[in-house]
Each structure stands twice: as structure tokens, then as C-alpha cells.
Amino acid sequence: MSDITKAKILIVDDEPENIRVLAILLRGKYTATAVTNGFKALEQAVSETARPDLILLDVMMPEMDGYEVCRRLKRDERTRGIPVIFITAMGEVENETLGFQVGATDYIAKPFHPAVVEARVRTHLELKKHRDHLEELAETRARQLIHAERLAMLGTLLAGIAHEINNPLSSILSGVQNTFRRLSPEVEANIAVSKACGAELSVIREYLKQRNIFRYFEAIEENTCRCIKIVSDMLNFSRSSNYPQSIQADIHHLLDDIIHLAISDYDLKKKYNFGHITVIRRYDKGLPQIPCVPNELQQVIFNLLKNAAQAMAEVKQENYKPVIELKTSRSGNEAVIEVADNAGGMAEEIRRRIFDPFFTTKGAGAGTGLGLSISYFIITEIHKGKMSVESGLGKGSRFTICLPL
Structure with missing residues (x-):
């Protein structure tokens, strides 16, 4: 109320x-x-x-x-x-x-006396309004503290796991890359050794090609790189307590830079054709510079743009035109950034868990489930701000970030 x-x-x-x-x-x-x-x-x-x-x-x-x-x-x-x-x-x-x-x-x-009843009613309604507001704030803060504690514990666990598996992964990747190098016709030593063994390198390569062995090696390399990326995310997650120094920055310049990066990013162009997405910018030109860690904040926005692009790529509606809206405004002593899309949205049970570590709605191999958890941590812990999402099936999604000025 x-x-x-x-x-x-x-x-x-x-x-x-x-x-x-x-x-x-x-x-x-x-x-x-x-x-x-x-x-x-x-x-x-x-x-x-x-x-x-x-x-x-x-x-x-x-x-x-x-x-x-x-x-x-x-x-x-x-x-x-x-x-x-x-x-x-x-x-x-x-x-x-x-x-x-x-x-x-x-x-x-x-x-x-009528005036007494009016005064008592008004007073107790005001008290209830403030009590409800305080309870809502307390509940929100409790959720944030639980989430932060869970992330901190998870960070410690992930750091240990990451260090344990990083070396074996590096060894696998190095072995595959060296295998490709030892089979390359551009390396003269490979040709000489194959001849000394009584076989032409071109024949060996053709055999490996016919038996799809190169594809197996490529799959090993690709998936090992993906695992290394997951390990890197784990380590970044575990190091979140080492907060970098914030500076005053123009939020609109940061947003424009990240949009340009998203449009030119190879993976986004290759997978989701980001250049075909209409990006609407609704900037509050009166918004002052905000204290932030620019590269961390840009990481959050880039992640939201990438998720929006992927969600819109899954829409199979005829004559569908993908649109992302970037909006900034001021609310009291906070700068507000909103990233909205017109994709298919998400069910309430998914929306409630969207910031949980390792929770993902993407298919196998498409995501680690850490992106939004890390984004939430960057906003709420590093920037001492707030991050929320509004969504519904068929209604798209709107992520809102509030940062203290």
C-alpha cells in the first residue's frame, strides 16, 4: 500500500x-x-x-x-x-x-467525534504503510545477504575446484595443439620424419581425414577451451572480494561503447546476428557521471545484451523484429539503467532463480549459469547497487540496475 x-x-x-x-x-x-x-x-x-x-x-x-x-x-x-x-x-x-x-x-x-475517527484511521494507515515498507526492505536485504553469503561460500569452493582442474585442462589443450602441429605440412620436420618412417605425410593426413580423426581432435580442442573458459569464470567469481577502485564515468559513453562492441563481436554476429537487432536508446541527458568500475559494469551490460540476443534468436514468430531498449533515468540518489527485450520472456519460477549460481535455461554447452550470478554480484557487492528483473511469458524481459550516485 x-x-x-x-x-x-x-x-x-x-x-x-x-x-x-x-x-x-x-x-x-x-x-x-x-x-x-x-x-x-x-x-x-x-x-x-x-x-x-x-x-x-x-x-x-x-x-x-x-x-x-x-x-x-x-x-x-x-x-x-x-x-x-x-x-x-x-x-x-x-x-x-x-x-x-x-x-x-x-x-x-x-x-x-468524526475528526477523531478520521485522524486515527489516517495515522494507522500511515503507520502500516511505513511498516510494510520497512518489512519489504528488510526482506530484500535479507535475500541479498543470503545471496552474498552463498556466493562467497561458492567462490571459495570454485577457487579450489578451478585450481585442481586447470592444469589437466591446459595439458589436454597443449597436447591437442601439438598434435595438430606435428601433423602440419608447413613444418618441414614433420615431412622429413614421415618419409624416414616410410610414409608420406600427405597420405597420413588423408587417412586421418577419411577416418574423421581431425574432427575428433577439433572437438577435443573446442570443448577443452570451453572448460578452460568455465574455469576462468570460476576464478573470476572467487576473486570478487578484491574489489577494484571505482571512478566517475559517463554512463552513456559506457553504454555506447558496449553496444558497439556487441555489434562487432564475432561470436554475437556468428550466433545471433546482433547487427540485425534494433537498439533503442532512451538516455536521460541530465544524468550526472556515476561512480563505478567501468569494465565491470560493461561486463554486466554486455552479458545482458548477449542474453537478450540469444533469447530473441529463439523467437520463431513470423515478421518478428528483435528490439533491445536501453534506458537511463534518475530516481532520487540513484542512477537507473534498464535493458529490455521483446523476446519470449520467462516463467515466474525461472525469473525467481535467474540470479542463482549455475542456474541456466540454455541447452547443454550454451552457458555455464554463472553470467547473471556474477553480474548480480558486481552490481550489489562491488557497486553497492540493486539488480532486478521483470518478465513474463510472451512479455519479454526487463533488467533494472540501480547504482548510487
Whole structure:
């Protein structure tokens, strides 16, 4: 509830006249609904669509009194946070005390003054708004801390794994490359040795070609290089605690440079034809320079552009035109960068896990599942910013980065 004027208030009273008076009092200020007994109040309170932001509750009602209604509201996780204000003719101290004991937020005795009711309602709605905001911030920060701790532990593990497998991989790659070199007709020693063994090098090469052995070697080389790239990502991930120094930089120059790099990048042109993607730039020209680590930030943006290009390449819609939007703006003391695409989007269960290490939706051999985790770490830990994603099936994806100014 970011705006209390949009708040929903539930009036619970078995007297129609009391409901009428309160409804008139709240009209035009809030959205007020009313029920005449406790059972209906509890039913509406748990409704996903009609759940109130505040309840005005009478005490003396048949079947279930207001005290019991309040007790049940406070026992239910879904309704525990709804402020309850008792409005009742029972104005004795013990009645008021009991009201607070069962969980009421406030207690107004009848007959009441309209200005008092208005002030109490407004005050408790404001308090609820701020409490909800603080709870949301706490939950977000808790998720960030858990994520950071998980990444730190993972970084230590990855560093050990990377060092253990780096040497064997280098040995395999070196062996394959030396094999190609020992079979090359451009090296005179190869020709001389093959003749000394009673065989022409060209015949040996033709045999290897006919038996597809060169292809096997090429596959070994390609996949070994991919494994080395994964190891490199692991080591970069594990070294993230050594934060480089940030400098003041023009974010728009950085974005333009990375777009140019993406357009000219061989792999992107080869796999996703990035040059055929329309890139729309919506820059806030009034945005000041921001403190950042330029190459780290560009790595994040490049990764988002590459992911967007791959997602759009998978769209099989007729007359589809791939579009990426790059937008900058200012929100308070933060610079906001948005990278959006018009690809197929992602389901909610995927969106929630998209920053988890090793989580990937790409096919075998197409990704390590570390790119977005590293990007998230760069933004949240190195730059002390925020990174989030909005997406839905058929709606594309929008990644938002907020950096402190």
C-alpha cells in the first residue's frame, strides 16, 4: 500500500446505522466496505482480492463478538498485520484493556467525534504503510545477504575446484595443439620424419581425414577451451572480494561503447546476428557521471545484451523484429539503467532463480549459469547497487540496475 488514499477499509458492525455513519465519514477518502458479523469479516479478511488495509470493528455483535474476531485475525499469518480499531460503546477501562490484549491497534469509544475517527484511521494507515515498507526492505536485504553469503561460500569452493582442474585442462589443450602441429605440412620436420618412417605425410593426413580423426581432435580442442573458459569464470567469481577502485564515468559513453562492441563481436554476429537487432536508446541527458568500475559494469551490460540476443534468436514468430531498449533515468540518489527485450520472456519460477549460481535455461554447452550470478554480484557487492528483473511469458524481459550516485 504505497498510497493510503487507495486503502481498503472494512467496517464490521451489526447495526446498519453505525455502518451508514462510518461509510459517509470515509466516503471519498478511502474504499470502504461493510459486513454485519464476525464470520463475514474473517472471510473477507483472508480474501486475496478484498483483503482490507484496516478494520473498524464493533465489539458487541451476536454469534461472535469483536474480541474473538480480533483474536482470530491475529492468529492467522495472512491477517496478522491488518490494523484493527475497535469502535464501541463499551468504554470502560477493562474493555479497552482487553481490546489491546487481543491485538487491537486502537480503541475509540462511542459516541465518537468524526475528526477523531478520521485522524486515527489516517495515522494507522500511515503507520502500516511505513511498516510494510520497512518489512519489504528488510526482506530484500535479507535475500541479498543470503545471496552474498552463498556466493562467497561458492567462490571459495570454485577457487579450489578451478585450481585442481586447470592444469589437466591446459595439458589436454597443449597436447591437442601439438598434435595438430606435428601433423602440419608447413613444418618441414614433420615431412622429413614421415618419409624416414616410410610414409608420406600427405597420405597420413588423408587417412586421418577419411577416418574423421581431425574432427575428433577439433572437438577435443573446442570443448577443452570451453572448460578452460568455465574455469576462468570460476576464478573470476572467487576473486570478487578484491574489489577494484571505482571512478566517475559517463554512463552513456559506457553504454555506447558496449553496444558497439556487441555489434562487432564475432561470436554475437556468428550466433545471433546482433547487427540485425534494433537498439533503442532512451538516455536521460541530465544524468550526472556515476561512480563505478567501468569494465565491470560493461561486463554486466554486455552479458545482458548477449542474453537478450540469444533469447530473441529463439523467437520463431513470423515478421518478428528483435528490439533491445536501453534506458537511463534518475530516481532520487540513484542512477537507473534498464535493458529490455521483446523476446519470449520467462516463467515466474525461472525469473525467481535467474540470479542463482549455475542456474541456466540454455541447452547443454550454451552457458555455464554463472553470467547473471556474477553480474548480480558486481552490481550489489562491488557497486553497492540493486539488480532486478521483470518478465513474463510472451512479455519479454526487463533488467533494472540501480547504482548510487
